[in-house]
Amino acid sequence: MSRPQPAVETRQVGRVRVHAIQAGGQQLDGGAMFGVVPKTLWSRRISADERNRIPLGMRCLLIEHEDGLVLLDTGSGNKETDKFHDIYGIDNAGAEGRTALEDGIRALGHRVEDVQWVINTHLHFDHAGGNTWRSPSGEVQPTFPNARYVVQRGELAYAEHPNERTTASYFPPNWAPVAAAGRLDLIEGEREILPGITLRPTPGHTPHHQSVILRSGGETLCFVGDLVPTVHHLPLPWIMGYDVEPLVTLESKRALLADALREDWLLCFEHDAHTGFGRVAYDGKAYHLAG
Ligand SMILES: [Zn+2]
Structure with a gap:
């Protein structure tokens, strides 16, 4: 097990401060x-362990928006078993049975009760698992009791009707208690949900995956989610085998990275074990990390 460091990385985007919180390894x-x-190519950039696994992070982004705290994705939560954590190499435990994400929020001087909006890029367990938590008495309830939770309507429908290939990633306890509490807001397509915060559909990983764009003071940050999970996925054809529509991912990446290059966006990479933030460059053949 390994937990990428640092636990928190802070950046200023115009007038808004953001914190990438490492929710676990x-x-x-x-x-x-x-x-x-082919492995002969990717293994030059990142090495695998004896089980052919590579180290990844599970970054969430806490935005100190003037209207309140906004959290992008929630890591994998505290509800799964030790066996499950071993299979996926998850190391995300926090203090007192809670999670590293919640530790990070507290270390920044905030409480889970202070989070006003939770936005999920999609509902896979490593992005929405921390939406809810299991209390010592076994009850599963929203982790952020005062938050509105936001996801694409199509993603919820897709999660609620899994097939044999997608079912291993979608667990209803990650969203059903939120919906039951009347706290789930379903969005369709592109939408500015708060001043300067826009949800941008970036389908492919799942059919209704979304990325989140923050604009302030002439600067732009994009939380790309599983569209570009690590810096190693910046080259257009380097697309995860998990994606259900890889050729759709290709076009989502082509469009978003062109915008990111042209407007010098800062990207936040959710799953990169080492690099939380970066800008893109293009050398005439491929995208890569700038500077
Ligand atoms: Zn995913």
Whole structure:
């Protein structure tokens, strides 16, 4: 097990301060993470362990928006078993049975009760698992009791009707208690949900995956989610084997990275074990991390 450091990285985007909180470490099969890219290529950039797994992070972004705290994705939560954590190499425990994400929020001087909006890029367990938590008495309830939770309507429908290939990623306890509490807001398509915060559909990983764009004072940050999970996924064809529509991912990446390059966006990479933030460069053949 490994937990990427630092636990928190802070950036200023115009007038808004943002914190990337490392919600834990994760290790997944390197082949699955790079799809059709041969191991001879990806293993030059990132090395696999004896189980062919590569180290990953599970970054969430806490935005100190003037209207209140906004949290992007929630890590994998405290509800799964030790066996489950071993399979996915998850190391995310926090103090007193809670999670590293909640520790990070507290270390920044905030409480889970202070979070006003939770936005999920999609509902896979490593992005929405921390939406809810299991109390010592076994009850599953929203982790952020005062928050509105926001996800694309199509993503919820897709999660609630899984097939044999997608069912291993979608667990109803990650969203059903939020919906039951009347706290789930379903969005359709592109939408500015708060001043300067826009949800942008970036389908492919799942059919209704979304990225989150923050604009302030002429600067732009994009939380790309699983569209570009690590810096190693910046080259257009380096697409995860997990994606259900990889050719759709390709077009979502092509469009978003062109915007990011042209407007010098700061990107936040959710799953990169080492690099939380970066800008993109293009050398005439491929995108890569700038500077
Ligand atoms: Zn995912």
